[in-house]
Amino acid sequence: MDFDDPKAFWNHQAATPEGARLAVDGSGDERTLQLTGAFSAAQARAALDPQPRDRIFELGCGVGRIGRELVGEVALWHGVDISENMLAVARERLADAGNARFDVLDGPRLPMLADASFDKGYCVAVFIHMDKEDMVLFLREVARVLRPGGLFYFDHWNLAHPVGWKRFSAEVDEIGRRGPGRRKDVARNQFCVPQELEAYVRGAGLEPLLVIADTPNAQVVCRKPDGDAAAAARETARLRDAAPRIDYGPQWTAYFEAIVDAEAAGQPPQRLRELLAAAPAGDATAAMFRAWIAGLWRLRAARWGELPADLQEPKQE
Template structure:
């Protein structure tokens, strides 16, 4: 019997499938599902810290940036692209008509729903990683995407800008940001990541933008009144749908 069991074990050991290869950069859903296995791992992946006090203070900082650029109104329907565990939604939802957090990871969406369960006007939805298909045309007043473009290829950055134009009502506002490659701090960030051997770069490794790149996306998508500002090592670009 033992001899038979050993043969069975050896057989299955030989035929067991190899572990799956690491995801490619464009496999956003696969990448972020793995990173969001638990709420703590999700928080570390999107921010690098677990402290709830820091989460709230950084959420309030993003809220202040939105107020100073695109404005926040009590009757706004607001959509965040790449909302993670709802860090910003927790401080925006109490002051708007409806807040929608969209994320590519179903696990991230689950964490977000649990964390924002006491906010009846907050909603979390899963998206493909390439579009905003669940959101109807001309149904949103404000779209923002912060600390997300760094994880995306250029094509997806533009796709989201173009999709934002679709889902916004006339007069709706968009704000996006990324680490600014033309800023000294942004360039130091770029050179730090340059030190990684190419074969060791994870699929979510951060990539920078120039102000011209982000302005070009909004211009090509049809936005007007485009503005930009530097915030720390980030470039923030915003515009209005005519």
């Protein structure tokens, strides 16, 4: 089905809670969603250093995959998203959090968030799905709602990384298969080079403090300038130390590349299974990918057959 506007698209994807989970990160069940949520929240935590007094917002919060992990660590967590259906699932998943707020968006504006009212914000796997003009409109709004000295963390597909390029090529092939005159998918994956992201951030009035560019996801932490050069330098030094915990890193990248290659070949992810089998027992990143790929395998059982033993949950004693 073709959609002209992102709200209709994301509401359609999130028509059921299962659809919503799949649409945010391909998780087939709540346990996998919590594993990937913990992984992404650890990155956001390292980027933003949340404090109990902080007011924090998430742009494009989806089902609260990350928010559920962080809401207990801050004074206020405010999730905004274009999809009412995503927000309905998020409300349910964060029902126990008394400090969570939610608002629906109607475009690249944040009218419900007051000027200079947030200490921190973040946006994961959202800017990749919108036109670059809309991303910059959102970044201008981020600059408006952050207090001076406030921090914002986001990611984007990284076209300058070889695996990012491979992922982009898959989109190019998909567009190439469409007939002449067909419009591009409104929520398709879009790609940037890190330098371009820095330009957007600066153009929106924010100062990039850390740009990580060594994986298929570029990651940026930026700050709303407040004229305090010493404070900005302290934050930059903290981020330099935190960078290895923010970065997706080589293990995630190798697993992800194995998935991209398998999808391009239209085959089950044999190479990923080999990599996962070689991971040390108890490795959290491998456990997350194992759960994720098992969910995909179950969905594709008609084509791929029964879930192999190496992807099944270890039996609890």
